[in-house]
Amino acid sequence: MATPSSSSGNEGLGKDFSEETVTSEPTSSKRRKIEALQELCQDTELDQDVNSIACRQNVDEGTPLEDDEVRWLIVGVCLHKIISPTLRKYVPQTMQRLYANLKLSDSIDTQTFAHYLRRYTPTNKELNYEAINNNSTVPKIRGRRDIQNYDYRVHDEVELSKLFLQTHMAQYTGFDDTCDSSALLGIIINVDTFPAALRSAAKAVRNDIRNEWAHCNFSQWDMNKFQTSFVLMKHMIGCLNLSAQEERDILQLTDTWENNGLDILHGAVGFSVLKELKKETKSLAEYCQSKSRTSDENFKKILQSLTNMLDELESVKTRVSALENKINGLCKHQESNKGTNYFTAPNRIEVFVGRENELKQLEENFSAADNLPCIQAISGLGGMGKTSLASEYSWKYREQYPGGVFWVSIESDNTLLDSFQQLASSVALQYKEKEKDAMREFLRWLSTRPDKWLLVADNLDSDELTETMAEFLFGFWKRDTKGHVIITTRREGKHAKETLKADFCIWLKKLTPPQSIHFLKTRTATDAVQDEEAVVALAKELDGLPLALEQAAAHIKCLQCTFQEYWAEFKTERLHLLKSLDCRSNWKMSRERLTVQTTWNMNFDCIKRQSEKEGLGTAAVTVIEIFALLPAARTNLRILRVNPYKTIIGITDWRGGEGVERIKLDLYHALKSEFKKKQILEILSRFSIVKLTKEDKVIMHPLVQETIEKEMTKSHRRLVLESFVHMHGLALTEGEMVMFR
Known part of the structure; x- marks a missing residue:
């Protein structure tokens, strides 16, 4: 079976969430399924076979199952x-x-x-x-x-x-x-x-x-x-x-x-998935057949439905069997040339709306370059969906990169070098322990790949390029390679193109009101006919900012509230936030950051309540704050552990009042339990605060990190970090504390 992988961009085969907008129009869904078959091949003869199958299949029939x-x-x-x-x-x-x-x-x-x-x-x-x-x-x-x-x-x-x-x-x-x-x-x-x-x-x-x-x-x-x-x-x-x-x-x-x-x-519709689904549908039908002899009429109805579905699945299998044989033959023929198809992009996002033109532009620019080196920058303000666009391109066009799709975080030297260490290990490269050896060894290996590859450098937001970043971006290793590079950055378009030496630069603007409304309805899986005015008002207030739209939609979906209810709460929360800002006369906040701050505050309050409700106390909130304070936006989940030699006695001996002790005790009990850790991560994912990858990494958007950190006092920051390192049995010096912001 296919092995899956996971807000405002999409997913395909092997993803944690869905690739495209879930549409209520059957014809659109059916066309997507035909297109998915067409994307399975690049060979001209094979493409003709797929087109032939697609033409024989009446679009009104599409994939038989609705x-x-x-x-x-x-x-x-x-x-x-x-x-x-x-x-x-x-x-x-x-x-x-x-x-x-x-x-x-x-x-x-x-x-x-x-x-x-x-x-x-x-x-x-x-x-x-x-x-x-x-x-x-x-x-x-x-x-x-x-x-x-x-x-x-x-x-x-x-x-x-x-x-x-x-x-x-x-x-x-x-x-x-x-x-x-x-x-x-x-x-x-x-x-x-x-x-x-x-x-x-x-x-x-x-x-x-x-x-x-x-x-x-x-x-x-x-x-x-x-x-x-x-x-x-x-x-x-x-x-x-x-x-x-x-x-x-x-x-x-x-x-x-x-x-x-x-x-x-x-x-x-992967072949292995189709076969497994047919097998399990048959098993389920046999069970319902035995139940229908002794049970109520419902099982007879279920049996009839399953029997019809089996016939339809068999018809799909028949139509694609010839294509499957052709693909298998092609794969065997090209196996010696292709080698391993590496793919390290983040999990595909659930809903991708409003960036179709930019996605097409990326593909057309790279297609024009063909096998020549080409660099494209995706630039825009924080929360505009730069990473989502790069991720969606990686997933949608991954078949065009038999040399592999690779992903690095270029937020800082530490995150960049850490990314290259993981990549070097994933392709079994040997390298020395010196700081940049893993990066240099991997780039040398990448430059010798005979097939076209894609490398994404995500979150280049620092004002100045460090020596390490410059070596990676401008080094000679790219000469005569068959590589494409995408860089996501907050730098303004023209400045990004010049300073990063990009061949093309795509500047992301806010989503239009219709795109925002479409995203909210799709992400929450509702058409909101009764709530249309509230949807329009909310979309207008969120100002087309994908990150804010995602957090609002996650809130509505998790709590199953109406758009009207969320809109009323949003206006109240924004008013409170503006009043608190008025008390800090030296504090300026952009409209974009105010919008993200408002949606974040609402989700944060819900997470606090949900954490208490599920018996986690303050642990879920503390884990959010830990992720926000760690230097990297992509963090290994292994950090959420407790030193096995730590005891409850050692925890209660910590200095602090009753509230401080509770924070530490709740964190201790949560991290001691694998089940409670899963509960916490599920809550945070549900409200789109973090995303989890299949490599056991947790990703938090930099703008969300900044928002959380700015809300924390210096003393509370220190409390959270001390609680975290104490769980590991570590001790931080003042200098080390500075490293953690």
Whole structure:
């Protein structure tokens, strides 16, 4: 299966989030899928084959499955393939213990009608004996159940579990393939010996996912429903208290299916994904066929839908099989020339809107240069989407760079050299320990690549170029190479072109009002017909700034509030911010920074509340502040760890008042738990404060970093850093503290 990768730019095959705008127009979606097939090849003969297939496929038919059907199908596969098998392993142990206890306390294995356990005492739930021992077949007397002739003996933990369910849900013979997700979730919800957090999570999965999936109403399965379903399933998996490795494996499989679904929705129909989806759809259909013989009419409806989908998937497979064989042959033919196709760009972003012309301009400029060296600068104010544009270009045109796509951060010498060390290691280069050796060795290796490559230098925002930056940008290593370079910078267009010696420079302006409105609706997965005035007003106030639009959309989507509700809160928060600025007469703030500051403050307040709600205390906020204070915008997640020799006694001995102690204790407890760390990162990603990469890196936008840091007092900055380094068992001198801003 495809391995996935993750606001205002997009994604394709192998991404964490979607590549293009999720549109309600089926024809647009279908054309994208045809285009995705066309992008799979560069060979002229192969291109003709793809065009032939595309022409034979009526555009009105497109990819047979509609988007809502795809989302419904992927969620169903996850329930059947991931959730059910996981719960089948988890449920038996708890039920075995409960059965042993009830045998001792109530002789539940030998009880008769004269004396049997009618209600489960801890919850006062009436037990359903009709569900066991074929009691449902006992003839009724005058339309009423003949409970005197029931067999009340409970022979094992499987039969015990059935007592907590309705009869039609208890048709399984063991905790095996006959026991589906509905029964398993019902057992967890109704038996109090399961942890309270798990019971609550299971209830949400049953009510909001499994039951609605069984109703087979495709129109409910929009993008918001799809993404919420995966959030709920992952949360429940985290409540199972599995081993760290087992939880990691299950979450990784869940992520893979989520991203494969997004790939299909956005046109990246990989062959391996298609085959795996067909296999799992067939398995799901076979299960529904067995259920339809004994269960309600819903399963017959589901079975019919799945049977139709299988036919449609088979037709897709037939149409592309010839193309697959041709591609495989071409790959084998070119294998010796291509070598490894390296790709180190960040995860693709969820929504890419409003930069289509600039994206096309990048491609046309590079195409004109062909295999000759070419440098393009993308310049613009902070938060304009420079990195998003460079990332989208890297993903969209990665097939044009068989020599590899590489990404470095040029924010400072430290981040630049660190990027090159990672690149050198990723291509197995040997280099000395001197400061610039990794950079020089990698650039030497890159200059000898026989195929065309792309190198992106992100965030060149310093006023002066250092010696290291100049060596990288202007060195002789680029001569006679087949390389393209993109530099993102805040320098003004003409100045950027001159000082960076770029062949072309693209200056990013703000998004237009229609583009901003389109982005907000797409990112929040709503058409907002009832909220149109608020959307227009909010888009106008956010002034076309992609970073502010992304943070606002993340807020609306996470809290599922209306545009009107967000707009009212935004105006209130902005007024408070302006009043606080008036008190600092020497402080000037641009409109762009004021907009970002307002959206950030609103998200920050929500994160504080969510952190408390999920039992993390102040930890999520402290982790944000740690990321903001670290020198690099791209940080390895391994820094979020606790020295194993640190104890709770050592933590409580730290100097400070009650508030200080709480900050440190909350951080300590959160970083000690892998699950809590995942909770924190999920919250921060949800509100678009950070982005996570598949290389376990966390990325925070420089403008967000600056905004957070300026809000912190000097004493609070020191507290956060001291808390952070103390977790590692380190001690910083005054000079070292200065290094961390």
